[in-house]
Amino acid sequence: MEGIENDTSNPLILMCDCMKAYEGNYCEDDFDGCTEVSCFNDATCTDVPAPGTGATCPPCPSGYTGDGIVCNNERGEVFLPFLYPSNYSVFTDVVDGSANVALPATLQFGGISYNIAYISSHGLISFGSVYNAYIPRNFPLDNNLAVVAPYWDDSILSGSRQLRYQIVSGSSSLISQVNTFLSSFIEDNFEADWLLWAYWHDVCSYDDSICSEHESNFFQVTIAVQGSVTYSIFTYQCNLIRWTLYNAAVGYSVNGTFFENHQLSRNRSVVNIDCKGAVSNWTNVVYRIDDLSTTANTPPVIEASENFMIAVGETALYTLRITDPGDSISVTIEFDGELPYTFNQDGSIWTLNVTLSSLVEFNFTVIATDSFNATSTITPQ
Template structure:
C-alpha cells in the first residue's frame, strides 16, 4: 500500500463542462449520468471519496452481502472502507479490502473532471439495462430491479501536463437475486499518474491502471486483460460480450460471460493455451465456463512463449546470417 502523503496542488478547479449538462454522446455505451439525471458527485479532491453510502438492496459480491459502499475518485467502488490509494497493487489483496475496480489509477479531479453517482430504480433505466443483459445473457432471463451507477467523466491524472482525460462507468445491478456489474469505457487516454512513475506529458508508463475485482482474500479475484500494463490503454476495444468497451460480470457467484475465469484471468470460449512456463499442460476454455487441461507439450519446431497471462507454443524464429 502507498503511504506517501501528498500535499494538495494549489490549482483552481477547471471544469471541462458545466454541471448538469453531462450526457453520453450518440452511440455511447454509457448509461445516462450527470446532475440532470439526479446524480451526486464525490468531493473535488485528489484521492478523495464519498462518505459511506447506504444502498436499499442487499448486494452480493463473491458470496458476501453488502448494504453500503464507497465511491472513490481513483476509479474504485469499495464495500468496507474508502480507498485513497492511488497506485494500484496487484490482485489479490488479502487484507480484507473488497474492490470493484473499473479503472484503478491516480485520478486527480482537482485538475479537471467529475465523479458522478446515483442509486436508481428508474423504470426507463432498468428497462435499458434489462435489454442489454438479455442481449448478452439470453438464457438467464435477467430483469433489473435496481442499479447503482458511477461515472468518472473526463477525469485527469495526477501530475498531468497534458489535456488527456478518461471517461468510464461502472454499474452494479440486481434482479433481487443475482448480482452483476457492467463496466463501460468511453474514452481512455491515460494509464498512470506521475506519483506512480508515469510521464507527466503522456500519462503513460510506470505502474498502469488496474481493472477487475478483489474480494479481500487470496482466492477470489479477477483481472481484466491488460491490467497494470500499458495494454490497459486499449480497454475500449476489448470485451467479453462482443461489444468493444463493455465488460459484464456476474459477481454474487462470480462468473465471466463469454469465457472463463482461470487463475484469475480471462480466456475466451474455445481459446486454448498453456498454463505453465514450460508449456507442459494445455488448457481450453469450454462453453460451460470451465477450463479443461491435459498433459501436452509444445510441438517440435515451436517454443513456449508468454502470451498475456498464459503461454502459447509459437513457431521458432529463423535466424539469418
C-alpha cells in the same frame, strides 16, 4: 378585541410534482428526454416535445437491429453505452477520497452482504469499508477488502474533473437498457431491482492535474442487483481511455479469495481496453460478482467448421464463434508450422486469415479459456 384570542397557526404547505413531460418551478418548461438517453454510437438524440415524453434516436446502423438506443448486431450481440441519469451527485476537488453511498438493499459480493459503498476518486468502488489506495495492485487484495475496479489508477478530481454517481431504481429507462443488455449477455432473463452507477468524467492523472500532457479519461461502472444476484458492468467508449500512470488495475476482489484480473490489467496496454468493441464503439467488461462458488462452471463454446481447406497461392478465412455467457474469454492459436496469418476479433466472432505460399504441411489449434481456466479447443482438419 374582546372575546377573541390570538394564536399561531401552522401553515399548510402544498407541493406538486410536474407531469413527466414538464419541469421548472411552475412546470412551464419542456423536460428534455435526451438527458436520460444515450443514443447508440453517440448519434444525435431528439427530444419528444411536451406533452409527449421521452426521446428518439436515429435508426441503428447497417448490420444492427434495435431502437437506436440499444442496438444488436446481426450476430445477436448487444453493447451497453454510457448511461446518463437525469439526476446524480457530484464528487470533485479531491486528491484521495471517496463518496459514500447507502445502498437501498443488501448487495451480495463474493458471498458477503454489504449495505454501503465507497466510490473512490481513483477509479474503484469498495464495499463495507473505505479504500483509497492510489497505486493499483494485482488482485486478490487483503482479506478484509471488497473492491470493484473499472480503472484503478492515480487520478485526481480537480477543476472540471468529476466523479458522478447515483442509485437508480423504479421504472427508469436506464434499468430497461441494463436489463436488455444483461439478458442478452447471459442469455437468460434479468430484471434489475436497482443500479449503482458511477462515472469518472474527464479525469486526469495526479502528475498532470490539468491534462496538459495527455487527454483525460472517461469510464463508467454499473452495478446491477436482482435479489441476491449481482453483476458489475464496466463501460468504455473507444478513444476515451488515454492515460495510465501506474498501469491501471481492472477487475475485482473480495475477501482475498474471490477475484479476477482482466487480461489487460496492470499492463501498459490497459489503455487499449476501450476499443475492444471497435465496431460498436463501446467495450463492456461484465462480471457476475455475487458468488459463483456453488455454480458449476461451463467452458467456452466454440462454433466452427471441423474442416479447413486452402490451396497453394491462396488466402483463406476460418471463422469461429466463441461464447461463454457471463464470463470473460481469452483466445489463443497454436500453429504447427510457420505461415503468415492474422487472427482478429469482432465481439464473439474470431477470424483467422491464412496465406499458403508454398506446399507445406501444417495444422493449427484454437484454444479458448475462461476466467476459471476452463478450456475448449478445436483443431480443424
